[in-house]
Amino acid sequence: MKNYLTIIALCAVSISAFAQMNNRPGGKGYTSIKAGDLARHLHVIASDSMEGRETSMPGQKRAARYIADHFKLLGLKPVGDNGTFFQHFDVILTAVDPAGSFLTIDNTKHAWGDEYFTTSQVESTFTSNAVFLGYADSRIDASYNDRISGRIAISLLGTREQLSDTSARARMMRMFTLRRDDGIFGQLIIADADGPQSFGFLSERFAGMMRGNMSRADVPPSGRRRGQSGVRAYISSSIGEALLSRVGASLSDIRERAARDSVFTPVFLDDVTITIANAVSKEVRQTENVLGYLEGSDPKLKEEIVALTAHYDHDGIRSDGTIFYGADDDGSGTVTILELAEAFTLNEEAPSRSMLFMTVSGEEKGLLGSGFYADHPVFPLEKTTANLNIDMIGRIGSAYMPANDSMYVYVIGSDKISTDLDRLLRQANDETVKLKLDYTYNDNNDPNRFYYRSDHYNFAKNGVPVVFFFTGTHPDYHRPTDTPDKILYERMALIGRLVYSTAWKVATLPEGLAKDVSLSK
DSSP states (O other), X not given: OHHHHHHHHHHHHHHHHHHHHTTSTTSHHHHTOOHHHHHHHHHHHTSGGGGGGBTTSHHHHHXXXXXXXXXXXXXXXXXXXGGSSEEEEEEEEEEEOGGGOEEEETTEEEETTSSEEEOOOOOEEEEEEEEEOOSTTOBOOGXXXXXXXXXXXXXXXSOSGGGGOOSHHHHHHHHHOOOOOTTOOEEEEEOBXXXXXXXXXXXXXTHHHHTOEEEETTSOOOOOOTTOSSEEEEEOHHHHHHHHHTTTOOHHHHHHHHHHXXXXXXXXXXXXXXXXXXXXXXXXEEEEEEEEEEOOSSTTGGGSEEEEEEEOOBOOBOTTSOBOOOIIIIIIHHHHHHHHHHHHHHSSSOOSSEEEEEEESXXXXXXXXXXXXXXXXXXXXXGEEEEEEEOOOSSOOGGGTTTTOOSEEEEESTTSSOHHHHHHHHHHHXXXXXXXXXXXXXXXXXXXXXXXXXXXXXXXXXXXXXXXXEOOOOTTTTSTTOXXXXXXXXXXXXXXXXXXXXXXXHHTOSSOOOOOSOTTO
């Protein structure tokens, strides 16, 4: 009899626990977020047919339709334009026109892409002599200013300070750290002869930028910042070597001097005439955010929105057919939104507040889609309780690679507007997946500034509490090698369950989130 009663008691506990689980974030919806489903979706989103999902291009349109079809299948309400799942907006594509662009050194003409390319979308042609100025941060004696003014500046990639830093971030920053000297009309930056800063590598890394710069057509262009009116071009090390040979110097000699000397002595090319011609084209194109809506169950609270977002665009396809698959960036976030939408629809009852599942376009072009939504919200931002944004959660970031540790997630912004949101996030994690919540990039002084670099920021700057879920950059970041076969789907499912649990807590909170942190913090 005792054993029989024990069995009955255990069954009662199990039934009770099961019932509780289905009424908590750990219920039916929670357990539906699975690695296999994420992988199935991602092998479509990051497939050849999507052609890298570049904003406004055919592959992005196909991805938008795939997402919308999934939302429709789930029974989400279309809240986009004219009863569709799409919120359309126009973008202006400003791109270098290779046919009208060239670099001439004396009588030798280089076509765009032939050992040189530009990243500036500025219509300009100018001819001048040149001057070597060391690294971007090389100090130049003021006595040379008049002689330097008006010349084309030639510099080595990066800064002296970065020479001793071999980290992935330092390698990345070498490509973007440039001279800003007054009076210089143009810049030539010499690529390395080989390695991750070689001309070929830079051509690949800047492929998206070289295809053009996009801006929203509904936003007037801002004035160019000081020092950006000229044209910036990257040249091969062989061109740099040939130029220096005119004055009896070599690249190795210049690098040694620039690294050694606290004040660099400019090397003037008085007998060399360089022309940089940069032609530009402009085209208006259309793109779209994809929105699906699940109405809340509380008659009053359903007027408030919890927005779950990820960007589904990436860097597209090069003219040679090379595809930038963007499996992690941000296919991983996109397919997690698809799973989250399904998870919330599987529960017997919707949460108190309404849910907006939104994949946005144009993130890679400057947070364009989320910016358009913030300026033209379907639901008032003052009624948007929180935004949970997912961008790159499929891989192990560089900092965790040495230990091969995947049981973490970076969380950014969760305490910057509402400490309530951070508290709910921590509670959700403790009750479910128990990942390490890494706040490294949440530091206001973090040089990566990731808080400002993904779509949550367009909500945050309008006073909406946010959490940005992220697992860090890696060697395949913005490269064609960011492919679905390298994704950690089981870990992605854990992060998806954490996002789900956090969103559930926010969406069922009786009083909403207190905004108790100054936006200027």
